[in-house]
Amino acid sequence: MDEKTVTGWWQTALVRIRPGEIALRGYPIEQLIGSASFPQTIWLLLRGELPTPDEAALLEAALVAAVDHGPQAPSIAAARMAATCGVGLNNAVATGVNLLGDVHGGAGQQAMGMYTDIADCDLPLADAVAEYRRWHRYLPGFGHRFHPRDPRRDPLVGLVEDAVAKGVITDRYLKVAMEIERQLDPVPMNIDGATALIYASLGFPAELGRGLFVLSRSVGILAHAWEEQQSGVRIKGPIPRPLLADYTGPALRDL
Amino acid sequence: MDEKTVTGWWQTALVRIRPGEIALRGYPIEQLIGSASFPQTIWLLLRGELPTPDEAALLEAALVAAVDHGPQAPSIAAARMAATCGVGLNNAVATGVNLLGDVHGGAGQQAMGMYTDIADCDLPLADAVAEYRRWHRYLPGFGHRFHPRDPRRDPLVGLVEDAVAKGVITDRYLKVAMEIERQLDPVPMNIDGATALIYASLGFPAELGRGLFVLSRSVGILAHAWEEQQSGVRIKGPIPRPLLADYTGPALRDL
Amino acid sequence: MDEKTVTGWWQTALVRIRPGEIALRGYPIEQLIGSASFPQTIWLLLRGELPTPDEAALLEAALVAAVDHGPQAPSIAAARMAATCGVGLNNAVATGVNLLGDVHGGAGQQAMGMYTDIADCDLPLADAVAEYRRWHRYLPGFGHRFHPRDPRRDPLVGLVEDAVAKGVITDRYLKVAMEIERQLDPVPMNIDGATALIYASLGFPAELGRGLFVLSRSVGILAHAWEEQQSGVRIKGPIPRPLLADYTGPALRDL
């Protein structure tokens, strides 16, 4: 067990660190600072190469679209409560991010998988979608329990259509998403379906759908934790203090 | 205890949500998508107003600079280990973010506090710095245990100087940081000192220094967790399995 | 939307709280303090009723058995690293617990599911196990990558046999586990298989297998975080600082 074995256990293709030197995917950090945008840098680290400006613009729009959806979301609420408990802002953000699991943060990832499954199917598109619906009661990325029409759908789909027209991306996934929406009418695509359409069209694997959502929503989580921290409330519960939670267990009894 | 009291407990100035409507700080989300950059949106949520393009460019450079520093950092290592334990990518990112505490992620925030304390001091600048050093053995944001000269210092300070020359920001904090560096010579500013200089010059409160670092480093944390997850290693420890940790406690004994 | 609706959203059968009154599953807390053991209280909260002393003793042995397995486990290592980053002990413990996912902390839960599946099978036991093995390459709870024979197996199985002899539990799951071990010979049961045997025999649902492991291992996680915190090391990485992680990405290149 020599040094080589130990360091090999912690090898990475992401970043090269030497005394006085930091390079991301081969690019010296001093060349990236001031030249690469934040979304380009995100893409570079996750994918290995820099995107074109048009690709980066599409990614950026998706990152902007999902930053926040208010304190009713459990991830935001948990981060706000954490901020009142005497932990650091980083701990509050981590608390919120930890909740973006399969159910709360996974719809985009699942929609990417669905788009790919349907796009890979041998059947004509309309049949492929119909067949998919036969086997899946719930189609991720479509419909919203709160918004009759998600206000983020139109601008995002519009940007995808523009990017297809400009040849930035192919229409492989756009066609799939449009056909699903047609068959589900009047249930429209939601934020998860629309960002999934962008991420899939840009070539991200489905698992990174959740990863990119995490980066985006971290912004809202941080902003809410910070707003709450400044309020001065201590130990904030889910409902104001005079309201007791209901008890539904056995009546009082002796040991 | 009526509806108003309960919702008032969860009030926010960040986002207005109605059926079919989402507005960040008053701006409809459909106007922001495709128009506002990701850094501008971060600024908008944290500060309440949109930055100018020049301000956003400075913020963006700082966010790019700190995305990653390799798997030797405990935040990255913990996220990589988490990724091998059968949890979601969001849980792995949360694990890394949770470690960006006072010691690992707080230097930028502390440097912002130091810059402000010195800038607010009545004494001439050189005396103020000297006095500050008399009372503080450790000056956050200067020196690096690994890099003789942090490669991120020069490009970041260069951008600050340009922004001062263009009138984007004042030289209030630049002068302080330069004087500290002069007195500590040959110990140069590091990434924390340089990003703190940018964040303070842009008017962010010190506490958000850590918040912005969290958003930046989340990118590296995600990329490393994802790289590790793809490796297929299961239950990754800090050192390869044949190496046992050392035991320094009492010899074997009977109960 | 009145008060009743809001509190109903947060109803629980676990604990009744009134001014001056706390009752767990109906029992006043002042009667439990000094009378109920810690394992009995764990059982009461999770199951709704108090266990007999014999049942509690069996649960207690399983909780003791799994408290720690050293700093090579990623959950422990992550907690130790967290403790050097300037976060609270609670944040360090949370970091470790967060890693006890499907792969690192789920084997016990999976073994409970396997025992139940086999016990529920119509076939004679030996055939049921053989059939199960035909469909599952990996049997959770058996074999250990480090211990040729897990030293926790014998005392735990011995306690189960005693409890069966005393009529505390039935031999339903013991027979299954023994038959699996017989067919896998010479691969013995490990800690996960043995604690799963206890938890299943005591009537816990499989999902709580992980929950009970979390409570048990939290002890080791806390003890390691505390030991590390006292060492004074700051920002502890996975390997000592002079060792660099290996870089396997592209060679240096210009933007």
Place this chain on the structure above:
Amino acid sequence: MDEKTVTGWWQTALVRIRPGEIALRGYPIEQLIGSASFPQTIWLLLRGELPTPDEAALLEAALVAAVDHGPQAPSIAAARMAATCGVGLNNAVATGVNLLGDVHGGAGQQAMGMYTDIADCDLPLADAVAEYRRWHRYLPGFGHRFHPRDPRRDPLVGLVEDAVAKGVITDRYLKVAMEIERQLDPVPMNIDGATALIYASLGFPAELGRGLFVLSRSVGILAHAWEEQQSGVRIKGPIPRPLLADYTGPALRDL
């Protein structure tokens, strides 16, 4: 950098692991299983030696007393929300534990510090307490915002008095706590003050006050997460869905 250096970086006095061997603080695990109670094992790992049965009984009572205080506590509420988001039970427990910070989980630790400061003071006890009150507006561990008299105070203080009478512990901290309560009359000791009295009397350092509270409250956090998970609710927010959070920011405006 040889093997010795690397393993030394991960040394511990807690547990000795060899193939086929696990020993906690020198005691073979197979001797502890079935013999040591769970609280004794907690003490052994944290302190290095086994407690007497009387010491363990006092520790056990404190651990039982603090297991739960209902879903109004943010740690419990956050864990319940996590359980509805598609993450593992371990992630839900970690979410709750992460919130037991200085404000929500630190009162016991702070009370231990206060007891020690006063006990170490040269002044007569009544004067020491009066002097301490002069300098501290808030005395941790006394008064409760919900309970006029915390129902856990009397049984815990009673056990401490019994243990003093039996010579298990000295009255060093009991005298301090009683004098504080006398001077604050009619504000009584609360759960944090009472468990702090036990932990301090048993010789635990103040920092472990929070650690022991974490182990105790983890039980309630797990039980609530489990109860919520079984409810089938998905993406549970802090208030029921028809209630919108209040928006207090700028009116709608165009970009």
